[in-house]
Amino acid sequence: MAKTYDYLFKLLLIGDSGVGKTSILFRFSEDAFNISFISTIGIDFKIRTIDLDGKKVKLQIWDTAGQERFRTITTAYYRGSMGIMLVYDVTNEKSFENIKNWIRNIEENASADVEKMILGNKCDLEAKRQVSKERGEQLAVEYQIKFIETSAKDSLNVESAFYTLARDIKAKMEKKQEASNPAGARSGGGHQLRANEQQRKPTSWLSRCSLL
Amino acid sequence: MSEVEHKEPPVANELKDYIEDGKNKMIVKCKFCGSKILDKNSATFITLQEQLPLMLQDSKQEGEVQSETITDFYHVENMFTFENIGFTHTVANYKYLSCADCDAGPVGYYNMDTKHSYVAISRIVQGDN
Secondary structure, eight states, X not given: OOOOOSEEEEXXXXXXXXXXXXXXXXXXXXXXXEXXXXXXXXXXXXXXEEEETTEEEEEEEEEOTTTGGGXXXXXXHHTTOOEEEEEXXXXXXXXXXXXXXXXXXXXXXXXXXXXXXXXXXXXXXXXGOOSOHHHHHHHHHHHTOEEEXXXXXXXXXXXXXXXXXXXXXXXXHHHHHHHHOTTOOSOOSSOOOOOOOOOOOOOTTOOSOOOO | OOTTOXXXXXXXXXXXXXXXXTEEOSEEEETTTOOEEEOTXXXXXXXXXXXXXXXXXXXXXXXXXXXXXXXXXXXXXXGGGOSSEEEEOOBTTEEEEEOTTTXXXXXXXXXXXXXXXXXXXXXXXXXXX
């Protein structure tokens, strides 16, 4: 069957245990009487379809929860990944300090041109905050990585973060294609398949806040 | 029946409005939140006999997974055909499928050997948009 999308991006969620990686991917809340079968087993990855400038983009988003206790993420997870969300918890200083270690881990294991973004999660918990927004911004400037504070609990900025990361990957890929073939007829490092000029409706999971 | 009979399974009356040329005629959506799971005309109708765990498990019956037999499915050969979907961790060579927006499920399963997915028609809704 003919492929019906233009791009396919594999994305990873990385960061210390407890920063909310799984909450970013998984939203279910259960009541006291019933246990959801899905929440018992847990989500490995999700496939999301988004529209970026008229292109149909499939995102395959992987959780790495449970892996982080090994201090590194296994090479298998990094293989083929084009974007990485580095997640820390604004109420946990240590998880912020460890972002540098995660970046080193990525540099050692992931593809050199993988696109990165830093997320300061749990920004709804203002009273418990240990890491200021300014420190997050400074770190992002230092590594030249985009940064945004999120609240998975309130669904704040999560979707716009994924849009931003996907848009950056797409831009990088198109630039590469342009460089290797100015006519743009041949596909580059990714999975460009065919143009889809049809404008799709904006999805409901767009968020309210803007990027820094 | 003519000799050019194809292998499409017979379609039950209540599904006739939803299936055309063996494919899903309408958009497949989550029963609970309406999240788009499959685009129209992207999956093939198939009948199987499969046990699928219930969406809600009674917490009083600990340790035992309650299931039901499901026969009507949409068959999806390539996982990237899905618009929005979640895949659980692997259990006995299967991954279960869940709604990407509200995490309701299982709405079907994925076979690790064949890499094919099956969406249970009784656990989704179908519509024009």
